[in-house]
Amino acid sequence: MNSIEHGNIISSYSKAAHFASIKHKHQKRKGADKVPYINHLIEVTDILINTGGITESDVIVTALLHDTVEDTDTTFEEIESIFGAKVAHYVSEVTDDKKLPQAKRKELQITHANSMSFEAKLVKLADKICNVREILDNPPEGWSNERKVHYFYWSKAVVDNLGDINKPMQKKFEEIFSLAINTVLI
Numbered sequence: 001m002n003s004i005e006h007g008n009i010i011s012s013y014s015k016a017a018h019f020a021s022i023k024h025k026h027q028k029r030k031g032a033d034k035v036p037y038i039n040h041l042i043e044v045t046d047i048l049i050n051t052g053g054i055t056e057s058d059v060i061v062t063a064l065l066h067d068t069v070e071d072t073d074t075t076f077e078e079i080e081s082i083f084g085a086k087v088a089h090y091v092s093e094v095t096d097d098k099k100l101p102q103a104k105r106k107e108l109q110i111t112h113a114n115s116m117s118f119e120a121k122l123v124k125l126a127d128k129i130c131n132v133r134e135i136l137d138n139p140p141e142g143w144s145n146e147r148k149v150h151y152f153y154w155s156k157a158v159v160d161n162l163g164d165i166n167k168p169m170q171k172k173f174e175e176i177f178s179l180a181i182n183t184v185l186i
Contacts, residue, residue, distance in 0.1 A: 012083075052169065069095045116162075125165060
C-alpha cells in the first residue's frame with residue numbers, strides 16, 4: 001500500500017469516527033458505568049483490526065457506523081451519500097428494525113446471520129464479542145443472572161449461525177462466552 005492509499009484509509013476511519021461521535025454524542029451504554037457510546041464503536045473496530053486482522057476499509061468504517069441508523073436519526077441514504085453504497089449496505093445488514101418487537105428482532109438476528117455478507121458477519125461477530133464482555137463486566141442495572149445467561153446464549157446462537165468466518169475472533173468469542181457463563185452461573 002502506498003502512502004496515498006494509506007492516507008485515504010486513515011481519512012475514511014477518521015471521518016467515520018467523527019460522524020459516529022457526533023451522532024451518538026448524547027448516548028451512553030446501558031451498563032451501570034454509563035460509558036460513552038462511542039467507546040463501544042471503537043472497541044468493535046479494535047477487535048476487528050487487532051484480533052481479527054481485518055484491514056478492509058469498508059469493514060472498519062462499517063464497524064464505526066454499525067449502530068448509527070438503529071440508534072440515532074441517521075438514515076441509510078445519509079450513510080450512502082457520505083460513505084458509499086457498500087458501507088450503507090453492510091450497515092443495513094447489521095441494523096435491527098426498531099419497529100419490530102424486541103423478541104422478533106432477536107429471532108431475526110439469529111435467522112439472518114447466515115445470509116449476511118462476509119463483511120457484515122465480521123462486524124456482527126466483533127459486536128457480539130463486545131456486548132457479551134460488557135454484559136459480563138458492566139451489566140445494565142437490574143439485570144438478573146438469568147437475564148444475563150439468556151443474553152449470552154442468544155448471542156452464541158447468533159455467532160454460531162454466522163458460520164466459520166474468522167478463527168481468531170471466533171476463538172475470542174468462545175473465550176468470553178465461557179468466562180461469562182462460568183462467572184454468572186457460579
